[in-house]
Amino acid sequence: MLGYAWGQLRKATSAAEAASDPDEQARVTKRVTSWSRVLVGMATGRIKVGSATPVRGFPAWLTPEIVRGGFATGAAAAGGPLEPDEITLAAHVGVPPARAHLFDWFLTDDGLQKLDAWVESGLYRLELPEHGALLSVAWLLGHGRAEVANEVVRALRPWAKTVRFWPYEALEPEAPGVHVATLPVVAARLERKRPQRHVEAEREVLSVWNPFTDKVLSHWWATRSANGLLGSVLTPDWIEGAKGLLAEYRHLAAEHTLTKRHASPKENLQILITGLHACAAGEADSRTLGRVRGAVASMVAKRGEPGSPGLAELRAAQARIAATPSHSTVAHDAAARLRASGQTGAVTDPLALLHGAAGHDLRSVRSTTRQATQAPLPVLLREGIIRSAEMLAELAPQLTAETVASRYTDVPAGLLAKRLYRAFANRRSTLLLNHRAQVTVHVLPWFTLLERVGVQEHQQDLAHAQAVDLATLALRHFPGTTIPNSLIRELSRLFGLASEDVPLTYELAADIFMGSFSPVFLRAAQRAATMVGDTLYSRYYGIDYDEILTMDTAQQKPSRSRATPRTAVPNFDALVRSRARINRTRWNQDVATSGKAIEQAQLLTTHNLAALVEAGVTLEWPTQARQGWTTTKNHLAKMTGPHSLHHRKNAAYAWRQTLFYLALSSPQESAAFANDETLTHGLSSQVKLQAEALLSGLRVVIKTGAPPEHPFLGWVARPDR
Known part of the structure; x- marks a missing residue:
């Protein structure tokens, strides 16, 4: 560490x-x-x-x-120096600019009146759960619960000097729906866009060096004799003009440094500049003038004579290209317009805020700006604003928060609870070891007391329905893709609100894996046994689910022996090591070994698929299988690149989902899938060979019931000795 x-x-x-x-x-x-x-x-x-x-x-x-x-x-996280709005507030209410003084002011009659106004109007914003602490105090006091309100104040008091316990002011009410990001977050992302050096270098060529090259060419063009011989007429005025061009060149070369093409001795411009140097010094010889004549002839043949319509048209087109604002300029302008709106949340049409960006092509900022769209989740998915399971996971706390709010009869209290929950979701996870769990929102004393006083009924059916809907959307829209840990966390919270025990497992990191699994993995595997225990899935991977059903799910005290990993489910751990061909008893930190063990645990548990289906997720299984196969093929095609291991792992995961969905399909549907020749159409020869090997192994399982000789796995390493 x-x-x-x-x-x-x-x-x-x-x-x-x-x-x-x-x-x-x-x-x-x-x-x-x-x-x-x-x-x-x-x-x-x-x-x-x-x-x-x-x-x-x-x-x-x-x-x-x-x-x-x-x-x-x-x-x-809620500490740091005073923010501008806090300084303004301190000046307005007449207290020194320090958090301790602001904390005390908020507990006065005037301060509580301000907090009450925020609570009732909903015109406030919480970035972290601490920002809603004094709002909770005000609500509790307003509902006659002075004792519990004082309990919260006593907990906050030791941190009043350093931590912000009040919200940010919002200018507009929050629209219904969910969003990927708020307008300030989107503006910050746009502000981080930087010019691309190669693009700006080309812009420099078009706007600076091409016009200057034309000036130098025109200057040489004026030296032609009556018979057209270049360099024949070198008047004193021409020499002075040459000196001026050389000075201009030195200035441009010092100021515009993105490209060095103009300085190359082989470039026509440099040949002309060298000729100017020689003429200005009175040292021009036939060899120098010959090189100049050759360069000029080449330039004229390629683009036309100085002043010709063809050259003028070309340079005008290049000037228009050079004048086009860069993507970074457009992004920064868009960010300024979003910030100028003064809005701090998301809106139904954020692109409307960019109207007036005259002459700008907004395509480069459209995708980022649309992340601040406030709309129902299905709309965001349908319109492609949510582009991955990870992005969907970012929105999940907003959905869970709606369930939290629905349990309150007092609307302002429900809104406060919802925003506290969402703010708590902004709390970044800490690195955990030895099966420890992250703290939950219930560690917040102001949230717990708000729940105790404000919740009058539990809508368990709503929490269950939202969990199932969210899982269904993730699997349907992102087939063959692992469910991110952040989404698993929200699903667990929703099932918890519904008082349901759904054993969902997180994806473990191979680089910090300690060699053992928590009891939830065994419980999840036993749930999987009831669904895919004697199906195509278990036969393909050679899983004996009868053995897993006999294992004790009661959590045992973790072993502290140096010879073995700390384990709470020793039989499950031993099975995983056996299947991963890990023969040693003492664990080490080898990433490949850890990866093989984690993958085997995912195979045994179906990595949440069985648990979610048992909880109520229903899809068109044959259709899901084909979509999972599409994801598998996409990763197979990338396995020859620089990230081949990454894509092999993803291909194996997508293939595992495909097999799971086939296991829930009818035997006829599974057989039709395995024998469908169109599944490999359009693939390159190498990818087609890999894809056909997977389908061949599947046909072996369907025909004989025996696993293929080499089931497709993501982690491939030498057997552990």
Whole structure:
């Protein structure tokens, strides 16, 4: 862990040294500072890597600042210097500009009146759950629960000097629906777009060097004699003009440095410049003039004489191209227009805010801008605004929050609970070890007390329906794709709200895997046994689900022996090691070995597919199988590239989904799939060979019931000795 953090600091330091853009410099400098804090915290013991509460002294509810990999910096995410709106508020209410004074002011009659106005109007925004703490206090006080409100205040008081416990003001009510990103987030993404060097270099050629080349060419063209011999008429005025062009060249070369093409001795412009030098110094000889004549003849033959209609038309077209704003310019202009709207949420038509960007081709910013569209989830999927399962997972907390809000009879309280839940979802996950779990929203005392006082009924049916709908949308729209951990987390929360035990498993990271699995993996495998225990799926992978059904699901105390991994389900762990051909008993940190073990656990559990189908997900299984096959083929085609292992893993996952869907189809449908010759049409010879090998193995299973000699797996490494 220390080595990883040290490596990230070195990368950040190198990036800081290389950064030239001020904004980029600020970003990488912040990364250097953050990773320095991580290392200091680890060295002093203040940061406990692997814990759900990684910063000593922080209560569980206080959101820690987390950097890449789940490492805590030791700072509070809701801390930091005063923000502009806080400074403005302090001046307006007449208190010193410090959070402790603002905290005390919010507990006065005037402050509580301000909080009440926010709660009732809904015109506030929470980025982190701490930002809604005093809103909860105000609501509890307003509903006669002074004791529990004071309980929250006592918990917050020790952190009043450093942490912001109040919201941001919103200018407009929130539209119904969900969104991928808010307008400020989209604006920030657009602002990060930078010019592409090769594009700007070409723009420099068109706007600077081509016009200058034409001036030099015209100057030489004026030296022709009556019979057309170039360089015959070199008047004093012409020599002075040559000196002026040389000075202009030096100025342009110093100012415009994106391309060096003009400086190449082989380029026509440089030949003409060399000739000007020689003439200005009175040293022009026949060899120099001969090279100039050759260059001029080549240029005229290619583009026309100076002043000719053809050359004028060409340069006019190039000038129009050069005048076209770059993608980064368009993006920055779009960002400015979005920020000028003053809106802080998402809107039904964010592209309408860009109207007035005269002359700009908005295609380059359209996709990013549309991420701030507020609309029902099916609309965002249908219109392609949500382009991946990961993006869908980002929206999932908004859907869960709707379920949270529906349980309140008081609308403002329900809205507050919804936004607290969404803000809690912004809390970045910490790196966990030894089967520890992330903290949940119920660690927030103000949320827990709001629930205790405000919730009057539990709508379990709604939570179940939303979970099933969300899972169905993910599987239907992104077939053959793993369900991201963030989406699994939200599905678990929804099933929890419905009081249902659905054993969903997270995708484990091979580089930090500790060699054992939590009991939920065994429970998930036993659920899978009831669905695919004697089907095409289990036969293809050679899984004996009867053996899994006999294993004890009661969580055992993890072993602390140095010779074996810490394990809560030893029989399941042993089965995984056996199937992955891992013969050693003592675990190491070999990534390939870990990857093979994790993949076998995913095979045994169907990686959430069986659990979700048992919970109520229903699809057209043969159609899903064909879509999963399409994803499989797409990754097979990329297995020869630089990321071949990555695409092999994804191809194996898509193939696993395909087999699962075929296992739920009828035998006739499975056989028709296996014998469909069109499944390999349009593939290159190499990819077709791989695809046919998969289908051949499938036909063996259908015909004999025995697994193929080499089932297709994502992790392929030598047998462990």
